[in-house]
Amino acid sequence: xxxxxxxxxxxxxxxLYGCIFSMVFVLGLISNCVAIYIFICTLKVxxxxxxxxxxLAISDLLFVxxxxxxxxxxxxxxxxxxxxVFKISVTLFYTNMYGxxxxxxCISVDRFLxxxxxxxxxxxxxxxxxxxxCVAVWITVIAGxxxxxxxxxxxxxxxxxxxxLKTCFENFSEATWRTYxxxxxxxxxxxxxxxxxxxxxxxxxxxxxxxxxxxxxxxNKLSKNKVLRMILxxxxxxxxCFVPYNITLILYSLMRTQTWINCSVITAVRTxxxxxxxxxxxxxxxxxxxxxxxxxxxxxxxxxxxxxxxxRDSRFSETQxxxxxxxxxxxxxxxxxxxxxxxx
Numbered sequence: 001x002x003x004x005x006x007x008x009x010x011x012x013x014x015x016l017y018g019c020i021f022s023m024v025f026v027l028g029l030i031s032n033c034v035a036i037y038i039f040i041c042t043l044k045v046x047x048x049x050x051x052x053x054x055x056l057a058i059s060d061l062l063f064v065x066x067x068x069x070x071x072x073x074x075x076x077x078x079x080x081x082x083x084x085v086f087k088i089s090v091t092l093f094y095t096n097m098y099g100x101x102x103x104x105x106c107i108s109v110d111r112f113l114x115x116x117x118x119x120x121x122x123x124x125x126x127x128x129x130x131x132x133x134c135v136a137v138w139i140t141v142i143a144g145x146x147x148x149x150x151x152x153x154x155x156x157x158x159x160x161x162x163x164x165l166k167t168c169f170e171n172f173s174e175a176t177w178r179t180y181x182x183x184x185x186x187x188x189x190x191x192x193x194x195x196x197x198x199x200x201x202x203x204x205x206x207x208x209x210x211x212x213x214x215x216x217x218x219x220n221k222l223s224k225n226k227v228l229r230m231i232l233x234x235x236x237x238x239x240x241c242f243v244p245y246n247i248t249l250i251l252y253s254l255m256r257t258q259t260w261i262n263c264s265v266i267t268a269v270r271t272x273x274x275x276x277x278x279x280x281x282x283x284x285x286x287x288x289x290x291x292x293x294x295x296x297x298x299x300x301x302x303x304x305x306x307x308x309x310x311x312r313d314s315r316f317s318e319t320q321x322x323x324x325x326x327x328x329x330x331x332x333x334x335x336x337x338x339x340x341x342x343x344x
Contacts, residue, residue, distance in 0.1 A: 013274035017074040020278040021067050028064040028284035032057045035288050048110050048130040053291050055134045056103040060284040063096035087149040094145035097242075098192040100283050102137045104238055104290070105196040106130075112203035115227070116210045144192065148184055185253040193246040200238055204231050237286045245280035248272050 039046070039054040046054075066089045073079050079086060110130075113121035208231065211224055251269045 010270045010274065014074045014077065016274055016278060018071055021071045021074070021281065024281055024284055025064055025067040025071065028060060028067075031285060031288040032061040032064060035291055036061065046127065048125050048127060049107055051127060051130040051134060052103050052106045052110065055137070056100060056107075056287055057291070059096050059099040059103065060287055063092050064284055066092050090149040091142070091145045094148050094188070095141045096284070097245075097280060098144065098188060099137060099141040100287065101192060101196045101238075101242055102141060103134075104234065104287075105199050106133055106137070107290070108200045108203045108234060111227075111230075112207055115207050141192075144188055148188075182253050182257050185249060189246060189250060193242065197238075197243070200235065204235055207231060234290055237283070237290060241280055241283040241286060244272075245276040248276040 035057040036054065039050060039057065043050060069081055069085060069089055110125060113125055207227070211227060248269065251265075252273050255266050255269050
């Protein structure tokens, strides 16, 4: 049982959430809107990988659009938006987090099939199958996220001046944790985190082993370095965003089900949980980095945009130079005419 004398002040989380969520909202909104625009309007050729990326960007954007409600709540400590908006916000939070994990895993598995089994995977790696996988991912994460929102609801408390306030995203009873939430955590950790983590690490390891074989050493060194950089960026972002939070969530669940009595551990977990949650939410900003390093078509699209912008700028500067040259010539001609007239 958790000792009743074990008290921890984690009020810093309100300021932390407000600041980090505001940054994630701005950066995530811009980057994911740009990514979706590139996927839909700019890319002429879409493959399996870009299908997964487009769905990942949509998942990120949906979550980012709910952040202003959370920012308001953590700033004011009151929820005036009602239970329906609250449940939608909770559902989209878990849908984004575990949807991101699944879609990143799909990208990793797709890369594994393309490099390790390029011929045998031709029938599997089709755009139609990629769309089917994306639909299955959406159904899975929504089905797993909706129940979590049913166990979270707003509750009433009195503010500092005695006014009634609604709280949410926190303060669930120990009985709710022991009866329902701990089981949900076990399920989502196994299905939504550990299995994808194993798949990501295994696929990346197999790709690295394949690239280091003597047969592949003679290939283009530049393309090989690009694949290695792609794998490194993918794994670093996946592990940085999701490993700390999911491990802390397990420890937090053990704490809330009164499995521990150690106050120092409880203090550490209560301190780490808000920090790791903010890191997990920041995946909305890091995912576009994966888009850039994973897809050659996206890099080419951005480079084309950059080249066209430079061409427009160069044309504009050339026009400016020619205009200045003409104006200078006219002024010189006028000066000469004026000098000739004054000497007559």
